Amino acid sequence: MTRYTTANTVEEFRQHLADVHARIAAACQRSGRDPATVRLLPVSKTVPEARLRNAHLAGCHTLGENKVQEAHRKWLAMSNLPDLKWAIIGHLQTNKAKLVAEFASEFQALDSLRVAAALDKHLQALGRSLDVLVQVNTSGEASKFGLLPDDVAAFVQQLPAFKSLRVRGLMTLALFSDDAAKVRPCFVRLRELRERLREDAPDGVAMDELSMGMSGDFELAIEQGATSVRVGQAIFGARAVPDSAYWLDAAVR
Numbered sequence: 478m479t480r481y482t483t484a485n486t487v488e489e490f491r492q493h494l495a496d497v498h499a500r501i502a503a504a505c506q507r508s509g510r511d512p513a514t515v516r517l518l519p520v521s522k523t524v525p526e527a528r529l530r531n532a533h534l535a536g537c538h539t540l541g542e543n544k545v546q547e548a549h550r551k552w553l554a555m556s557n558l559p560d561l562k563w564a565i566i567g568h569l570q571t572n573k574a575k576l577v578a579e580f581a582s583e584f585q586a587l588d589s590l591r592v593a594a595a596l597d598k599h600l601q602a603l604g605r606s607l608d609v610l611v612q613v614n615t616s617g618e619a620s621k622f623g624l625l626p627d628d629v630a631a632f633v634q635q636l637p638a639f640k641s642l643r644v645r646g647l648m649t650l651a652l653f654s655d656d657a658a659k660v661r662p663c664f665v666r667l668r669e670l671r672e673r674l675r676e677d678a679p680d681g682v683a684m685d686e687l688s689m690g691m692s693g694d695f696e697l698a699i700e701q702g703a704t705s706v707r708v709g710q711a712i713f714g715a716r717a718v719p720d721s722a723y724w725l726d727a728a729v730r
């Protein structure tokens with residue numbers, strides 16, 4: 478596994494971002510894609526505010542977090558930065574939907590109608606709207622969040638009822654492995670699912686976005702059509718906190 482070095486200063490963040498953009502460009506070149514069609518979402522979970530301010534100065538204008546309370550706390554602390562947006566990329570419990578409605582600009586882990594309804598209710602009350610992606614379990618691991626691929630079409634048909642949710646596409650976490658032959662099929666599955674869903678997506682539901690790929694596998698994801706890659710450690714450095722604190726399933730990976 479790659480060792481990810483920590484970025485603290487603005488200059489170090491600029492360097493890490495340049496390295497990641499170069500890797501994105503190389504993956505795009507290999508697959509005949511325009512790098513402008515791949516968005517880099519920096520994932521800042523566990524990283525404290527002082528370093529986030531430097532990442533922001535280096536050009537990170539949206540930050541991805543997967544714990545709502547941690548994200549909300551950082552948003553409050555940095556609310557003096559009007560051009561900094563927040564993306565929630567982790568599983569959400571309905572009792573935290575109100576917090577997300579308050580400050581997030583996108584939510585990438587929608588996987589239940591209960592959460593959709595709770596978000597919509599709070600967003601309507603605040604006069605806000607939210608970009609959402611539907612999370613799909615493409616690895617078949619029982620411990621992963623997300624809808625099973627076969628359940629996504631029926632789920633998506635229900636979403637126009639939630640007027641303040643702008644459905645943009647799909648998100649997935651691949652199998653966590655160094656073996657590309659195991660990781661790639663997860664990305665292929667998400668892309669193929671999107672192609673099928675596009676054919677009869679209800680009005681107002683867009684199926685353009687494919688959020689897939691992280692520090693260890695984003696090149697593979699880009700080769701399979703990712704429009705958004707969620708990259709934490711390659712920008713911020715290795716995390717001291719084990720991912721089990723963030724992913725229930727980390728223990729079985």
Ligand SMILES: *Cc1c(COP(=O)(O)O)cnc(C)c1O
Nearest residue numbers: 520543566691692707708709710
């Ligand atoms: C932490 C996380 C990432 C980024 O993982 P890195 O290994 O830090 O690049 C991407 N997506 C989700 C849902 C995450 O929780």
